[in-house]
Each structure stands twice: as C-alpha cells, then as structure tokens.
Amino acid sequence: MDAAFWLAVPAAVMWFGLWLAPWRPWSVREQLEPTGFGPNGQGGLGDMETVTVLIPARNEAEVLERTLDSLQAQGSGLKIVVIDDQSDDGTGDIARRYPNVEVIVGQPLPKGWAGKLWALEQGKSRVKTSMSLLLDADIALEPGLLSALLAHKRATGAHFVSLMADLRRTSFWDRLLLPAFVYYFKLIYPFAVSNSPSKWVAAAAGGCVLVDTAALRKVNAFECLKDALIDDCTLARHIKDGGYKTWIGLSRGVISLRPYGTLKSVHDMVARSAFTQLRYSTPLLLLVTALFALAYWFPLVALAHGSWLAALALLAMCAAYVPTLHYYGLSPIWALASPLIGALYLGMTWSSAIRSWRGVRSKWKNRTYEVHH
Numbered sequence: 001m002d003a004a005f006w007l008a009v010p011a012a013v014m015w016f017g018l019w020l021a022p023w024r025p026w027s028v029r030e031q032l033e034p035t036g037f038g039p040n041g042q043g044g045l046g047d048m049e050t051v052t053v054l055i056p057a058r059n060e061a062e063v064l065e066r067t068l069d070s071l072q073a074q075g076s077g078l079k080i081v082v083i084d085d086q087s088d089d090g091t092g093d094i095a096r097r098y099p100n101v102e103v104i105v106g107q108p109l110p111k112g113w114a115g116k117l118w119a120l121e122q123g124k125s126r127v128k129t130s131m132s133l134l135l136d137a138d139i140a141l142e143p144g145l146l147s148a149l150l151a152h153k154r155a156t157g158a159h160f161v162s163l164m165a166d167l168r169r170t171s172f173w174d175r176l177l178l179p180a181f182v183y184y185f186k187l188i189y190p191f192a193v194s195n196s197p198s199k200w201v202a203a204a205a206g207g208c209v210l211v212d213t214a215a216l217r218k219v220n221a222f223e224c225l226k227d228a229l230i231d232d233c234t235l236a237r238h239i240k241d242g243g244y245k246t247w248i249g250l251s252r253g254v255i256s257l258r259p260y261g262t263l264k265s266v267h268d269m270v271a272r273s274a275f276t277q278l279r280y281s282t283p284l285l286l287l288v289t290a291l292f293a294l295a296y297w298f299p300l301v302a303l304a305h306g307s308w309l310a311a312l313a314l315l316a317m318c319a320a321y322v323p324t325l326h327y328y329g330l331s332p333i334w335a336l337a338s339p340l341i342g343a344l345y346l347g348m349t350w351s352s353a354i355r356s357w358r359g360v361r362s363k364w365k366n367r368t369y370e371v372h373h
Helices: 003-020 064-072 091-096 115-126 145-156 172-188 213-218 231-241 263-271 282-304 308-327 332-357
Strands: 051-057 079-084 101-105 131-135 139-141 160-166 208-212 246-256 360-364 367-370
Touching: 003 282, 003 308, 051 064, 051 091, 051 115, 064 079, 064 091, 064 139, 079 091, 079 115, 091 101, 101 115, 131 145, 131 213, 145 160, 145 208, 145 246, 160 231, 172 263, 172 308, 172 332, 208 213, 208 231, 231 246, 263 332, 282 308, 282 332, 308 332
Parallel strands: 051 079, 051 131, 079 101, 160 246
Antiparallel strands: 131 208, 139 246, 160 208, 360 367
C-alpha cells in the first residue's frame, strides 16, 4: 500500500466512524416545529398564563419590536419581562409600548458577571409562574411555537427544553458558514446523548429555553454561572446535574433576526467563545488543528495521488453534512465546500485563542471580558 492510502486512513476512520456512531450526530431527527412545519409540531393559540418570558436586551432597538410582536401571537395571558441592559438606543422605550410587557432598567454590570446573565439575574425575581421562557431579544417565534414547546415538554417530561434558532442566510458567507455552525455544534454536543439520562453531554441553545422556574431556583441560576461565556450549555449542565431532564432540538419556528452577511460578522460570533469551548487549552487547540488536518486536508492530498480510500472518505464527509443542508433548504452542493468551511472555522478558533493570549476572553455588545488571572 502506498503513502496516499495511509494519508487517507485517519479521515476514513473518522468519517465512517461518524456515520456508525449510535447517537447519529449527523442526523436532524431532534426537531420541534409549530403547526405547518413538521409532523411533530403542535400549534394553535392557548392560555399562556403559566409562562413568564425573560428577555435580556442591550441595544436591540432594530429587532425587539418584531420579537415582541411574535410573542403577542403565541396566546393569551403570557407575561413578558424585558431587562433593558444599559441600552442607549431606545430599546426600553420600544418595550414600554406593549401593555403586557414589564421593563426593568438594568443596573450596571458587576465585576465577574457576563452581561446577559446579569440581566437575567435581575429579571428572575419578577417570575411568579411555574415556567420561564428565556428568550434572546433577537429571536422571533412563529405562531404556535410556544404551544409546541409546552406540548413537547409535557410529552417528554423534560424540565428544560431548548431550541436551536434558524440563523438568517442572506449572503454567500451565511450559506457557507451558518449551517455548519449548527452542524459542528451537534458534533460537539450530540443531541441524542444530551437528551438521554447520560451525564456525559449537557447541551442547550440559549436563544430559546423553556424551563421550570423551580429548577432555575434550585440550581441558583443565574449566580451559579455568572461569568460563563457559553452560558447555555453551562446552564444545561447545572440543570442536568441537579437531577432534571433536559432536551434540545432544532426548529425552523425559532427565527434569529441577527443579520450576519459578512465573513467578519460570522468570525466575531464564533471567535467570542471558540477558545472558551476548548477551556483555554493550547494543547487542545493543537489537537483540534491536527484532527482538522487529518479529516479534511490529508484526504484531499491523497485523492490527488489517486487514492480510492480518500475518495470514499471525502464522500462520507460530504454525505454527513447533507442532512443539515437539507433541513435548512440548501443544495447538497454546499457540502463540497466542507474542507474550506473547516479551514475557516479553524482559523476563527485560532483567532479566538490569539485574542485570549492577549488578555481578552471575549468581546460582545461593546463589552470586553478579560482573561482571569
């Protein structure tokens, strides 16, 4: 056997191993849609008096109106609390136009807290209902989505249900990179394992989380994760460790209003937490770099030298990405760009690491979080 064959072996092991993994991380079977989207969605308006929505909002004037309008269509009796986190663009004034919305003027950010979590901490004292919906200010819900969430929560017995938002795809860069963001998230946090009793994985999508208020109080949220930059998965970990059941899935009825559109905007979104995901570990960063090289680039070199095993590995690589592309209505042709996508995401991870080595953990919403010493 020649060198090209051995160059392709690691990629073949990884990609065929991915397909054979019993938890099926490439699958999009964990999904929840409102009426009209999918067979497991349950829509319709109802009485929402058991739910309080907490919306942390910092300079969200461009999107907040659409978010609040979408909540009005979910049903009657819904309580909504907007925490105006030191905005200077009229965010609070927009929220005050709605008769069923309470606006809290956020206090200055204390040392050691992440902004979103401090806002939620201030809002949780206003929750008197049995359930809390943690909703980002740039997330709109399709009609019937909250009904579907409540029905799914009852059917599964979950105490904590979160849905990955459908990210806007308005440009070449969006279509190239944003479905891959969801795909990679599912590889790192396999939904099937997270949704099982196993303690190995606890995943959440922080843009839309329906949780029992009692569970939040038992785990001392949000104090228990006050400085977490990957706050959604950290909260899911605390909830699961507290003995509660969590569930995460995809949804086209949870719509992100955040515009990306450029490579820089996607980079900023990824780089703010990528090195945090690696626990600020340089050895882990080097390991990930080696894995990306073995999975994506070595088989390309082997293919150029006529390796049939490289061709099979690359076929398995592309096929693993196709279900995600199909779910988001994109052509499977985009899967051919997987090596490029991998290179760009690896570059963003290195950018995140370099930022950390310079003393900055994260930059978001005109706030800089410094590395702890």
